[in-house]
Amino acid sequence: MPRQCGQSSGPIIRRSTGLSSYAVSLVSERIGQLFVDGCRLEYTEYGGARGGDDRWVVLLHGQLMTRRMHQPLARALAEAGNHVVALDLLGHGRSDRPDDPLVYSMTAFGEQVLALLDHLGADEAVVGGTSLGANVSLEVAAAAPDRVRALVLEMPVLDNALDACLVAFSPLMFAARYLPLTVSAVRRVTHAVPRGLVPFWAGIVLDTLGQRPGPMAATMHGLLFGRIAPGARIRESLEMPALVVGHPRDPIHPAADAAMLAEEMPNATFVEARSIVEWALRPDRLTEIAAAFLDEVWSGDAPSQARSVRST
Template sequence: MPYALNNGIRIHYHVEGHGPALMMMHGWSDSLEDWHDHGYVDAMKSSYQMMVVDARGHGRSDKPHAPEAYAMDTMVSDMLAVLDQLGIDQTAYMGHSMGARMGYSLASIAPERITAFILGSSAPDNDRPYRYHRRARRLGYGMERYLAGVESRYGRMEPEDHRERFLANDALALSALTTAIGNSPGLESLLPNMDTPVLIYAGSEDVIHPYAQKAAESGPTASFVSLTGLDHDAAFKRSDMVVPHVEKFLASTGQ
């Protein structure tokens, strides 16, 4: 299992396929395994060298419990450590939800390393930080209690293996990360000044949809795809709907 080391923190990743480089970052509480489970790796590995990464606090990466360990510039430095270990100067980047938020930070800190951005189910603003702080407090009681609250509103998480994987998360690590996200600044001014191609997408039933669309409309190099009928989670799980847009976009950038 390959790891990149960043200031004492181990970041776990896999490399799959052959072709132009494409780094992929999952969402909050997920792991690199989700790119496999939802079909992205099988669909794209014949065309791209895919670097699927476990964000710190997730999967097999290290899981510190201090919020300062999850500052966005630190999370970005984890991704750069993976690229440096692999000897890759530039890559396209794809992120879902939290992974897309990390992508916005990557664009602000190291834009020279990225040839194109695909940012799903997220927006660069942070106008409601209290949501993250409230979630962080609930996580302090443990994953089982947190999930019980979620399932009381939305029903039982399925399939069962994904539910078990969710419960296996380190609650204190996720709480620290969530606190850090709530404390991170918004990046609304980023897209209007970017010259790197950007594809932003969101499910039409996702509450983030209008914010993601507004962000795309603010960027001269950004385009937006609305995935009809999909909510936040489905816009990640339905790789059959997402991948064609990603491949068309990357082809338009020469990748």
């Protein structure tokens, strides 16, 4: 990746943010940063109440979103004994946001995750994410299968989603590039709303809407005109356990893509969500499934063949 961010690869700064009371037991949270080709990336590290130093889990956000979207899940998985790290990929959240579309690609994002594992000293991790984060997780698994213990993939974007993605995201890219005042105006409005006064997921929506036109256009250009995910033959070769979550009635993330991916991967479990927003608004069922899957993965009892869990 070209050096575009104007950052030096100086010392890593890590600071404690205290303790969270999200779960029954307190879960420590620490903010950290690393530099990849001069660009600064920020992450939050969640420590489990039962330790979990070797049970690394990396969570990756969706397109234009931030790592904060995974805060509830990260806290729950950390409380279950995992060492969870949520990363802001380049161009997102509190990480650097260069204007050059050449620095954005699925493969570049995958390299950033591997750099994060190196920075943390983690030989292997469970890697997972939502939408963009699911596709980046596949890239990590394809590039370094020995570093990926398992995958947790929510709403992967594959063949069946391409048309809907072009329809949904092309106008946003056009607006950011040719009508930047519209994006800046939305940013000013969203930044005026105190996050502490709105529900958690309303705050996530506001964060997503608070884009800068240059980086937004560059990010979407780099992704729309690059490789979306590893090809089918590569996906079929990924033998690590995988939990694949599909949403019904989601045009941008059709459940057919999730089901297809689960069929392609030899050791995948397909889970059908009850709705698009189940994991956001009623997370208990899917979080329990994910936590149980991680227990199986780290104990060595993960499923050795594909299976399906349907919503009820």
